[in-house]
Amino acid sequence: MSRPDASAPRLILASSSPRRIELLAQIGIAPDLVDPADIDETPLKAEAPARLAQRLACSKAAVVAERHPDDVVLAADTVVAVGRRLLEKPADEAEAIRFLELLSGRNHRVFTGVAVIRSGRVSWRVVETRVSFKPLSRDEIAAYVASGEWRGKAGGYGIQGRAAAFVSRIVGSHPAVMGLPLYEAANLLRGSGWRAEAA
Numbered sequence: 208m209s210r211p212d213a214s215a216p217r218l219i220l221a222s223s224s225p226r227r228i229e230l231l232a233q234i235g236i237a238p239d240l241v242d243p244a245d246i247d248e249t250p251l252k253a254e255a256p257a258r259l260a261q262r263l264a265c266s267k268a269a270v271v272a273e274r275h276p277d278d279v280v281l282a283a284d285t286v287v288a289v290g291r292r293l294l295e296k297p298a299d300e301a302e303a304i305r306f307l308e309l310l311s312g313r314n315h316r317v318f319t320g321v322a323v324i325r326s327g328r329v330s331w332r333v334v335e336t337r338v339s340f341k342p343l344s345r346d347e348i349a350a351y352v353a354s355g356e357w358r359g360k361a362g363g364y365g366i367q368g369r370a371a372a373f374v375s376r377i378v379g380s381h382p383a384v385m386g387l388p389l390y391e392a393a394n395l396l397r398g399s400g401w402r403a404e405a406a
């Protein structure tokens with residue numbers, strides 16, 4: 208796509224998540240470049256989930272901003288918490304089953320951090336969403352895990368797919384659960400001075 212103002216900063220999406228590209232497209236934003244950050248996502252000892260989502264979103268943005276100092280960098284991180292437990296991306300089917308058993312019939316929280324860096328200035332938000340799952344039978348869990356939709360997703364499910372049928376209630380931001388709070392991302396980009404028209 209040609210850019211009307213070649214001097215305008217480019218938008219770099221610091222993410223390997225296909226969902227984040229789709230979500231940005233939903234609000235008419237196409238990053239000029241996708242350059243994922245490869246950082247250690249291990250939580251610190253006793254780190255609160257909101258703080259973890261913020262720290263990782265800011266770290267991803269910072270790592271990529273070093274490579275693109277003249278551009279605007281957007282990054283995000285999604286963390287799923289059940290009680291005091293953090294559910295990362297399941298390593299295998301057995302772990303995906305364990306996660307779904309934990310989520311079954313109860314509420315959990317999804318925290319998504321989003322960070323924007325422009326000219327060394329970082330701005331960020333963390334959005335908390337409460338999600339309620341209906342009780343899941345063994346068969347439902349087995350069928351879901353067989354679908355493979357759990358792969359690469361925090362908590363082992365994707366609200367945008369078949370798992371939508373498990374969600375009895377959500378309070379917060381649906382796109383944030385999918386990986387990017389669009390309202391907040393748009394505001395941060397606007398606040399940084401980046402304009403979609405320049406893309």
Ligand SMILES: Cc1cn([C@H]2C[C@H](O)[C@@H](COP(=O)(O)OP(=O)(O)OP(=O)(O)O)O2)c(=O)[nH]c1=O
Nearest residue numbers: 222223224284285360361364365366384385386
């Ligand atoms: C809970 C949930 C998570 N997810 C996904 C969004 C994220 O891609 C992923 C959480 O992992 P993240 O570490 O936030 O992101 P990522 O590793 O996929 O990409 P990157 O670090 O390069 O930005 O889980 C869904 O797609 N749907 C859901 O309902």
